[in-house]
Amino acid sequence: MATGTGTGTKAGTRTGSTEETRPAGTALATGRVGSGGGRLRRGLLAALVAAAVVVPVSAAASPNVPAPAPATFSEDATPRSRYAANSANLAEAARTAEDADRPGRAARLRAMSAAGAAxxxxxxxxxxxxxxxxxxxxxxxxxxxxxxxxxxxxxxxxxxxxxxxxxxxxxxxxxxxxxxxxxxxxxxxxxxxxxxxxxxxxxxxxxxxxxxxxxxxxxxxxxxxxxxxxxxxxxxxxxxxxxxxxxxxxxxxxxxxxxxxxxxxxxxxxxxxxxxxxxxxxxxxxxxxxxxxxxxxxxxxxxxxxxxxxxxxxxxxxxxxxxxxxxxxxxxxxxxxxxxxxxxxxx
CATH class of the missing domain: 3.40.50.1820 (Alpha/Beta hydrolase fold, catalytic domain)
Known part of the structure; x- marks a missing residue:
């Protein structure tokens, strides 16, 4: 099991092609929270809980990436009709991102539909x-x-x-x-x-x-x-x-x-x-x-x-x-x- 140094630095292990980064502070898990008052205790516990739900690879997603509105469907729409409409919407979203000078997002969207069978x-x-x-x-x-x-x-x-x-x-x-x-x-x-x-x-x-x-x-x-x-x-x-x-x-x-x-x-x-x-x-x-x-x-x-x-x-x-x-x-x-x-x- 991975362990940290507790010094505030990050420790990581490489597993396959994914580098797994353990957030700083996880080594405090086995430590004792001091008696410096409720506020300090709450702050330390909150930091530890935050570490517990971090996914190792961080995303820098912008909330302002432009894209067309999603396709709309009737209640009885079949899966295949949804696949076709969403494929077209995905392609349009890639073009919109490219036009908005968001090449990273555009590339990722193109990769999502690259096989043509998504x-x-x-x-x-x-x-x-x-x-x-x-x-x-x-x-x-x-x-x-x-x-x-x-x-x-x-x-x-x-x-x-x-x-x-x-x-x-x-x-x-x-x-x-x-x-x-x-x-x-x-x-x-x-x-x-x-x-x-x-x-x-x-x-x-x-x-x-x-x-x-x-x-x-x-x-x-x-x-x-x-x-x-x-x-x-x-x-x-x-x-x-x-x-x-x-x-x-x-x-x-x-x-x-x-x-x-x-x-x-x-x-x-x-x-x-x-x-x-x-x-x-x-x-x-x-x-x-x-x-x-x-x-x-x-x-x-x-x-x-x-x-x-x-x-x-x-x-x-x-x-x-x-x-x-x-x-x-x-x-x-x-x-x-x-x-x-x-x-x-x-x-």
Whole structure:
């Protein structure tokens, strides 16, 4: 497990092609907060909680990036009609960004549609952006995984989110061809360095969007499809506030800073609740505290929380969906309805 120096510098490890940076201050997790008064205590705890929800790669997304208004659809619009309209809107957004002298955003948008077969149920290129992309044949799928990302996931960092979705889809397809993955960037994620990352406000807003989306997804996926929610980092806070309905069989929390709930029984779902953390995920060094509206409380991997555990291997905070990892195998097994390996299986 990564450790820091506690000197205010940043420490990082390189895993594959992604440099994972652990924010300064996480080494204080095992330290003792001094007795210098409530204000100091609250400030230190807030800083530690902030570290817990930071995604390692920061995005410098501008809220003022111009783009056309998103396409609009009738209630009975088919997925394929949405794919076509959103593909056209994506191309127009890339041209608009280029004309506005935003070459970085333009390049990223072109990359999102470079293969010519991108399938977006939702796309909005304005500001930080929103996108809901489908991998696989959704209308015939009987196993559907919905990925919910954490902080600082925007159109400017979308490629890393998409890479995880592609990896999961390939892993599922190897065992079960009738599977699909939905990458749900359907909310304005909190920024790495912001007051919003300390509270559940963004998660509450996101849950209000995610719940009806899941209801619609049940209607357009294959008959009797089994839906799973896979929730990373701050995304686990979102899922913990989302009323899932009967179509969702599993809610999976990984790399979680906590949920704001004291136990799995408090979550608004009848689904099985799972929690896992890789041994190299720095988030395990951060205390799971809650002070008023700041922080997210009980650690979901703590047996007292009551979630089912699964083996995440040596995953770092950004590694859970990387090909060939134990964490990916476990997540795929849950989506397919099987029994993933647990930490207990390794003694």
């Amino acid at each position: 399938r977006f149920l939702t796309f909005d290129g304005r500001g930080k952006g929103r996108a809901v992309e489908v991998f696989g044949e959704l209308e015939s799928a009987d196993r559907v995984a919905v990925l919910v990302p954490g902080s600082d996931t925007t159109l400017d960092t979308y490629e890393r989110f998409r890479a995880g979705a592609v990896s999961l889809q390939q892993r599922l397809q190897a065992e079960h061809p009738r599977s699909a993955v939905v990458a749900w960037l359907g909310y304005d994620t909190p920024g790495t360095v912001s007051t919003t990352v300390l509270s559940a406000d963004r998660a509450d807003d996101a849950a209000a969007e995610l719940a009806p989306f899941l209801d619609r997804l049940r209607d357009i996926s294959g008959p009797g499809a089994r839906l799973s929610l896979l929730c990373h980092s701050y995304g686990s806070v979102v899922c913990a506030r989302t009323a899932t309905g009967s179509a969702v069989s599993d809610v999976v929390l990984f790399g979680s800073p906590g949920t704001g709930a004291g136990s799995a029984r408090e979550l608004p779902t009848a689904a099985r609740v799972w929690a896992g953390r890789g041994s190299e995920d720095w988030i395990g060094n951060v205390p799971h505290v809650r002070l008023g509206g700041i922080g997210f409380g009980t650690d979901p991997v703590d047996p007292a929380f009551g979630a089912r555990g699964f083996d995440a291997g040596a995953a770092g905070h950004s590694d859970y969906l990387k090909p060939g990892t134990e964490s990916l195998d476990s997540l795929a097994a849950i989506v397919l309805g099987g029994a993933p390996a647990s930490e207990a299986d390794h003694g």
